[in-house]
Amino acid sequence: MRKLVVLGGGYGGMRVIERVLGHQLKDVSITLVDRLPYHGLKTEYYALAAGTVSDRDIRIDFPEEIDYIYGQVTDIDTGDKMVLLASGEKVPYDDLVIGLGCEDKYHNVPGAAEFTYSIQTLEESRKTQQAINGLSPGSIVSIVGAGLSGVELASELRESRPDLTVRLFDRGPSVLSFLSSRVSMYVQSWFEEHGVEVINQSNIVRVDADGLWNHEQHFPSDLTVWTAGIQPVAVVRNQGWELDGGGRVKLTPHHYVPEQPDIFVVGDNASLPYAPSGQLAEAQAEQIVQVLLCKWKGVSYPDLPDIKLRGTLGSLGKKAGFGVFMGKQSLTGKVARLLKSGILWKHKVIK
Ligand SMILES: Cc1cc2nc3c(=O)[nH]c(=O)nc-3n(C[C@H](O)[C@H](O)[C@H](O)COP(=O)(O)OP(=O)(O)OC[C@H]3O[C@@H](n4cnc5c(N)ncnc54)[C@H](O)[C@@H]3O)c2cc1C
Structure with missing residues (x-):
């Protein structure tokens, strides 16, 4: 069983999970790690802060078909292929998708x-x-x-x-x-x-x-x-990977970290030719799933088209x-x- 671990159940992470689940793969397990127990609709946080919507209005339950770990990611041990959590737990991965989003700058x-x-x-x-x-x-x-x-x-x-x-x-x-x-x-x-x-x-x-x-x-x-101003969360910025001027991880055309073919980065953490947005995170996630499916089938990766935003x-x-x-x-x-x-x-x- 191949173990796909997704860090962050935001716009990018959730889209990866939904699309992989859609393929009903018998030999791939999905584990999601998030410090929230549900998908938070970040695009609506302004309304929560202003007091015009309730907490429940801006969250969606995670899918039941996946393994979910409630926890704070503190580091990634790329040598041993383990995600380290604040609780001390270590989560092994075969393929990793990082979508931990942003913090204030x-x-x-x-x-x-x-x-x-x-x-x-x-x-x-x-x-x-x-x-x-x-x-x-x-x-x-x-x-x-x-x-x-x-x-x-x-x-x-x-x-x-x-x-x-x-x-x-x-x-x-x-x-x-x-x-x-x-x-x-x-x-x-x-x-x-x-x-x-x-x-x-x-x-x-x-x-x-x-x-x-x-x-x-x-x-x-x-x-x-x-x-x-925003910047990727510190745990991503501190990995030692090459970053762009906004602190986002520079990736190969197939969205993985150079020299780390098992580590994909999605959404606000990724250096892409557009300003970060939920829409961009989802569009990039679709392409990452295309690449993952090829990887798991052992076939070469297709050339990916430029991402188009609405x-x-x-x-x-x-x-x-x-x-x-x-x-x-x-x-x-x-x-x-x-x-x-x-x-x-x-x-x-x-x-
Ligand atoms: C007020 C506001 C309005 C916006 N409006 C729009 C809009 O209208 N349209 C649009 O396209 N975009 C909008 N955006 C931008 C959009 O919300 C982000 O670009 C999008 O959420 C990025 O998706 P993501 O998957 O990269 O990260 P996120 O959706 O932020 O998800 C990151 C996930 O990682 C988890 N996480 C983070 N750190 C850790 C950790 N250390 N351990 C465990 N879990 C962790 C978080 O809990 C979260 O679930 C808006 C943003 C804001 C703040």
């Missing part, structure tokens, strides 16, 4: 790690939710970073707690300008109409218990959430949204929001 900003809240893990998002929802009326919430997650958190929070002052610190000249100018203008004016203060061209240089410094100016803040969708609270498809077609308003809800529904019910 603080860019050496003093005080950022100590004084900001996070929405990068389910546990951190729960803490953020508790802190936000315990704030007294009129409190100021600052969100550092106006990428997709910062924008979604700011708008959801505006709807969830209209009594709070919400400030969004954006590094660029207008929010989400990397998507399209139409989307950027739409989102920027949504924030103006809904009373979210957007501070463009910001550069947060320090955070402390009372607030944050944007360039030379101090902004008081009762609670600050960091959405200004586009980007985001929400502005529960009634508005935005999207860009095929790199250029923009969509804004209720239809974009409905599409986003539809994709979430599909992810929850259709494998």
Whole structure:
């Protein structure tokens, strides 16, 4: 029996498992290791933090057909082909897929790690939710970073707690300008109409218990959430493998670590020609399964096509949204929001 071990039951890891299970292979066992007892829908953590969805709404049970180990991965012994867990347990593998996702990157900003809240893990998002929802009326919430997650958190929070002052610190000249100018203008004016203060061209240089410094100016803040950067989890960064500028593992065209043909890396941990996303993690996972099936059959690997992404969708609270498809077609308003809800529904019910 060949032992496939998957580290991380996120978007990439789950897609690998679902596709391998679909082949009903008699001679391959699947073991999943995760510190969560279910698949957490990370794309919705902003809504949990804002207090608009419950914990149960944003998780999916792991499949019953696999062996599941609840634990924290601390290291990988590639010589003995073992995964080491914080409990001391060692998990042997024949083939390993690493999909442990990301953590915040603080860019050496003093005080950022100590004084900001996070929405990068389910546990951190729960803490953020508790802190936000315990704030007294009129409190100021600052969100550092106006990428997709910062924008979604700011708008959801505006709807969830209209009594709070919400400030969004954006590094660029207008929010989400990397998507399209139409989307950027739409989102920027949504924030103006809904009373979210957007501070463009910001550069947060320090955070402390009372607030944050944007360039030379101090902004008081009762609670600050960091959405200004991500990097792969430390256990992946520390393996000694070649990394790209974002700390992601450089891979062969067939998604395994050079010189380590039994170790595949998926999702936010992998160096790929697109910004990390759940969609990318799933598309890459499909290709990894193609390669694994060839490996197990003993046939040579096919040339893999370039990964194609459908586009980007985001929400502005529960009634508005935005999207860009095929790199250029923009969509804004209720239809974009409905599409986003539809994709979430599909992810929850259709494998
Ligand atoms: C607020 C927000 C909104 C987003 N919106 C979108 C969106 O609309 N569309 C989109 O495509 N992407 C979106 N993303 C990005 C997307 O969530 C990630 O790119 C995606 O989750 C990456 O998938 P992954 O499989 O690499 O890792 P993840 O889905 O993060 O899964 C990693 C898994 O590893 C586990 N894990 C981590 N470390 C350990 C450890 N040491 N031991 C054991 N288990 C561990 C975690 O518990 C988790 O289950 C969003 C992200 C955020 C934060």
